[in-house]
Amino acid sequence: MVAPDNGSRKFATTRNACKLCTPLGASLAFRGIENCVPILHGSQGCSTYIRRYLISHFKEPVDIASSNFTEESAIFGGGTNLKTALDNVIRQYNPSVVGVATTCLSETIGDDVDRLVREYLAERSGQNLPPVVSVSTPSYSGTHREGFFRAVKGVLDVSAEPGVTNGRVNLIPGMVSPADLRSLKETLAAFGVPFTLLPDWSETMDGGTWDEYRKIPEGGTTLADIAAAGSANATFEFSGANADRESPAELLRERFGIASYRMNWPVGVIATDHFIRTLSEVTGHEVPNSFEQERARLVDSYIDAHKHLAGVRALVYGDADFVAAAAGFLDEIGVTPAWLATGERNGTLVRALDGMLPNSRSQSRILEDIDFATLQDLGWDDRPDLLVGNSRGYGLSRRLEIPLVRAGFPIHDRVGGARIRMLGYAGTQELFDRVVNALIGAKQDHSPVGWSYM
Amino acid sequence: MVDILEARKRSVLKKGRDAYALDCDQASLAGSVSQRACVFCGSRVVLYPIADALHIVHGPIGCAAYTWDIRGSLSSGPELHRMSFSTDLRETEVIHGGEKKLAAALDELIPYYRPKAAFIYSTCIVGLIGDDVWAVCRKAEAKHGIPVIPVHSEGFRGTKKDGYKAACDALFRLVGTDDESSVPNHSINILGDFNLAGETWIIKEYYRRMGIEVTSCITGDGRVDEIRRAHRASLNVVQCSGSMTSLAKQMQAKYSQPFIRVSYFGFEDMAKSLYDVAAHFNDTEITGKARELVTVEMAKFYPLVMGYRSDLEGKKAAIYVGGSFKAFSLVKALRHVGMIVAVVGSQTGNREDYETLQSICDEGTVIVDDTNPLELSRFMQEKGVDLLIGGVKERPIAYKMGVAFCDHNHERKIALAGFEGMLNFVKEVHASVTSPVFRLSPAWKQRHGL
Numbered sequence: 001m002v003a004p005d006n007g008s009r010k011f012a013t014t015r016n017a018c019k020l021c022t023p024l025g026a027s028l029a030f031r032g033i034e035n036c037v038p039i040l041h042g043s044q045g046c047s048t049y050i051r052r053y054l055i056s057h058f059k060e061p062v063d064i065a066s067s068n069f070t071e072e073s074a075i076f077g078g079g080t081n082l083k084t085a086l087d088n089v090i091r092q093y094n095p096s097v098v099g100v101a102t103t104c105l106s107e108t109i110g111d112d113v114d115r116l117v118r119e120y121l122a123e124r125s126g127q128n129l130p131p132v133v134s135v136s137t138p139s140y141s142g143t144h145r146e147g148f149f150r151a152v153k154g155v156l157d158v159s160a161e162p163g164v165t166n167g168r169v170n171l172i173p174g175m176v177s178p179a180d181l182r183s184l185k186e187t188l189a190a191f192g193v194p195f196t197l198l199p200d201w202s203e204t205m206d207g208g209t210w211d212e213y214r215k216i217p218e219g220g221t222t223l224a225d226i227a228a229a230g231s232a233n234a235t236f237e238f239s240g241a242n243a244d245r246e247s248p249a250e251l252l253r254e255r256f257g258i259a260s261y262r263m264n265w266p267v268g269v270i271a272t273d274h275f276i277r278t279l280s281e282v283t284g285h286e287v288p289n290s291f292e293q294e295r296a297r298l299v300d301s302y303i304d305a306h307k308h309l310a311g312v313r314a315l316v317y318g319d320a321d322f323v324a325a326a327a328g329f330l331d332e333i334g335v336t337p338a339w340l341a342t343g344e345r346n347g348t349l350v351r352a353l354d355g356m357l358p359n360s361r362s363q364s365r366i367l368e369d370i371d372f373a374t375l376q377d378l379g380w381d382d383r384p385d386l387l388v389g390n391s392r393g394y395g396l397s398r399r400l401e402i403p404l405v406r407a408g409f410p411i412h413d414r415v416g417g418a419r420i421r422m423l424g425y426a427g428t429q430e431l432f433d434r435v436v437n438a439l440i441g442a443k444q445d446h447s448p449v450g451w452s453y454m
Numbered sequence: 455m456v457d458i459l460e461a462r463k464r465s466v467l468k469k470g471r472d473a474y475a476l477d478c479d480q481a482s483l484a485g486s487v488s489q490r491a492c493v494f495c496g497s498r499v500v501l502y503p504i505a506d507a508l509h510i511v512h513g514p515i516g517c518a519a520y521t522w523d524i525r526g527s528l529s530s531g532p533e534l535h536r537m538s539f540s541t542d543l544r545e546t547e548v549i550h551g552g553e554k555k556l557a558a559a560l561d562e563l564i565p566y567y568r569p570k571a572a573f574i575y576s577t578c579i580v581g582l583i584g585d586d587v588w589a590v591c592r593k594a595e596a597k598h599g600i601p602v603i604p605v606h607s608e609g610f611r612g613t614k615k616d617g618y619k620a621a622c623d624a625l626f627r628l629v630g631t632d633d634e635s636s637v638p639n640h641s642i643n644i645l646g647d648f649n650l651a652g653e654t655w656i657i658k659e660y661y662r663r664m665g666i667e668v669t670s671c672i673t674g675d676g677r678v679d680e681i682r683r684a685h686r687a688s689l690n691v692v693q694c695s696g697s698m699t700s701l702a703k704q705m706q707a708k709y710s711q712p713f714i715r716v717s718y719f720g721f722e723d724m725a726k727s728l729y730d731v732a733a734h735f736n737d738t739e740i741t742g743k744a745r746e747l748v749t750v751e752m753a754k755f756y757p758l759v760m761g762y763r764s765d766l767e768g769k770k771a772a773i774y775v776g777g778s779f780k781a782f783s784l785v786k787a788l789r790h791v792g793m794i795v796a797v798v799g800s801q802t803g804n805r806e807d808y809e810t811l812q813s814i815c816d817e818g819t820v821i822v823d824d825t826n827p828l829e830l831s832r833f834m835q836e837k838g839v840d841l842l843i844g845g846v847k848e849r850p851i852a853y854k855m856g857v858a859f860c861d862h863n864h865e866r867k868i869a870l871a872g873f874e875g876m877l878n879f880v881k882e883v884h885a886s887v888t889s890p891v892f893r894l895s896p897a898w899k900q901r902h903g904l
Binding site for chain 1: 456457459461481482483484485486487488489490491492493494495510513514515516517518519520521522537538539540541542543544545547548555558559562563566577578579582583609610611612613826827828831832834835846847849850851853854855856894895896897900
């Protein structure tokens with residue numbers, strides 16, 4: 001595998017970051033649990049900024065509470081504020097679970113949130129209080145993707161219970177879209193086994209219109225399903241970037257002896273084959289015919305369009321799991337994912353790409369700890385033909401006058417970010433069509449003739 | 455229907471029913487899901503539009519990432535303000551301090567981007583890890599020969615309003631540092647307009663037509679050199695008074711510059727602003743020109759606005775915005791098209807502001823400070839409103855309830871200030887209120903008894 005290249009980064013300062021902070025990921029994970037309200041233990045701004053960022057992508061109400069630090073709490077500790085926040089959240093929202101994520105502020109002053117939560121629950125032991133899950137997510141450590149998995153792990157740590165196995169399958173997706181979550185659920189259902197999809201924000205973050213205002217949007221993984229995750233047969237975890245110690249699936253394996261299948265997002269034929277075949281083996285259920293048909297159509301379309309892709313080189317950017325998945329897909333359709341950029345560091349992307357990119361490995365350059373200004377500054381005498389990533393790369397796409405296929409998070413400059421699909425054969429089909437059409441469209445727009453056929 | 459938290463009960467009142475003074479101007483209640491941000495946010499939004507300055511956020515990545523290119527503040531020249539610079543502190547700096555990294559940031563960014571000044575925003579942990587930001591700034595100033603100004607914006611040190619104050623303090627360090635440039639007699643500074651969608655340009659043009667020169671726009675389409683000579687103008691005209699009054703007061707104390715408060719939203723307040731500025735100069739020519747301008751603009755835009763009235767008349771609105779002065783203007787503006795304000799509130803109003811708000815609202819109007827989604831949705835439902843005016847975080851509340859929405863926040867890309875802004879505003883409101891899509895919403899049907 002190509003070694004990560006940090007030589008391109010000339011500045012100590014991060015300019016136009018290609019990452020977000022850990023509490024954002026944790027908040028999203030908590031929002032995928034049924035009737036759960038997240039609290040960020042820190043300043044009011046953390047929750048408000050993260051709400052605004054999530055709302056701009058999902059276009060749904062996103063209530064995230066704050067313990068609202070003051071100068072006093074920064075000096076004497078945020079315990080009192082956290083307890084007030086818990087009281088008020090429980091009173092107002094009547095949640096089934098409260099998820100507390102820390103911030104750089106509460107971590108730096110050394111608040112022991114686990115202890116504070118235990119104290120809180122003990123002080124009110126007579127009351128019927130919901131479980132409170134806390135997770136450590138200082139934003140100086142890791143990125144939104146890592147915060148997401150920490151929260152998932154924290155939830156399982158507290159709520160998964162041992163039991164008699166009954167063929168259940170756990171699935172821990174990465175930060176994929178609600179539409180992709182919905183198709184994952186259909187896939188699991190098609191294999192006829194009970195499952196725990198954790199977290200599941202397919203409805204909470206992409207819901208329908210309402211008849212009256214709801215305190216907490218419907219949907220999400222139930223506490224019962226989370227408890228049952230401890231008695232599953234197998235856990236699928238879609239993250240090639242997670243180290244063992246970061247992996248929720250590893251936690252379940254160690255604690256309950258549940259087989260762990262960790263893989264990249266199933267994007268593309270090869271990656272989806274791996275997921276579907278493993279799922280078939282684990283469940284003992286044959287691959288349903290509908291999947292074979294989707295797969296055949298996908299391969300057929302690859303062949304139909306392959307000439308449009310020959311020689312095309314793409315820049316893919318975003319969190320490590322997204323980049324690895326998109327790169328794997330591009331590699332198999334004959335596009336060279338020549339630049340693979342992430343704001344993450346510590347080798348997460350290298351790990352996620354391990355053994356991947358059979359066709360283009362030697363022509364792919366990994367850019368770790370990258371930011372968008374550094375990407376802009378690369379000069380680009382040798383420019384890519386295509387960008388694949390979130391809205392934040394629009395400036396680069398505009399400057400280089402090359403098409404951007406929007407996927408990942410955040411999608412702030414288009415509607416439908418929550419409905420973008422790329423997982424499984426059917427999701428890949430949508431991504432594939434968008435990639436090919438973006439290239440054809442760019443050629444058509446720049447053609448002096450303006451053909452109305454390909 | 456949601457109960458209002460005990461500690462918040464006095465932050466809500468119904469005009470005509472409740473006699474108490476509204477609880478306001480205090481820290482948000484933990485766990486209440488306030489729509490406010492933090493001190494850093496207050497500073498960042500005020501200084502953001504200064505387009506030839508570096509804005510370096512000193513702290514871990516979040517604060518910078520969430521404020522990258524998020525304001526509709528336009529620049530007629532440089533666009534440094536649309537960049538997001540962060541020292542991106544990691545564990546090592548949290549343990550050993552971030553001063554070195556900040557100094558390195560200044561040393562690499564200043565020669566590269568050649569800014570006219572640099573603002574260094576402290577985020578929550580900077581004070582806690584013991585960084586002497588002042589010292590780093592002073593050193594960089596001496597080394598690079600530009601003002602390097604610390605902004606005390608640690609998120610927990612108060613509310614968004616304290617962030618405004620920190621930004622004003624930072625600006626005040628620039629004001630008066632250029633005493634050489636000459637400034638005409640009839641000159642003003644525009645304070646508290648942020649050139650969203652080019653609004654400052656609209657207002658500046660009005661003043662030009664009145665024969666008044668604008669010395670400095672603080673901070674819309676802002677430039678460091680203009681701010682440095684702002685003390686030479688004869689009047690500070692302050693919009694968004696919540697954010698900018700403290701700078702105006704400091705300038706008044708030090709440079710004897712008087713200030714007046716204005717609002718550029720809606721016909722009435724826009725016209726009044728121009729007349730008030732004219733009155734300050736007490737010059738018949740300026741007054742005459744102001745009158746002429748208002749007459750011309752009203753003749754042009756009033757009939758166009760009135761064209762929308764029949765569709766909007768009698769509809770009910772809720773307003774929840776950052777500053778209370780904007781709320782006053784919106785109440786009046788909506789009246790022009792026959793709309794009734796049933797719910798109104800702000801994030802940062804003070805007691806005096808809420809008294810004013812009460813005095814201009816109809817009986818029965820719900821007035822609220824620092825509200826949250828559950829309360830807001832409750833009041834909207836109770837009152838059966840047809841429209842909500844707010845920002846990004848309020849928008850989905852409206853839409854889920856089948857209620858029309860008008861963006862009146864700092865992200866907007868449509869100019870809502872000035873006479874033409876009033877037309878844009880009414881068009882925005884009209885486009886949403888009359889959209890057929892709401893008729894498919896179950897909440898809308900319920901509200902209309904269908």
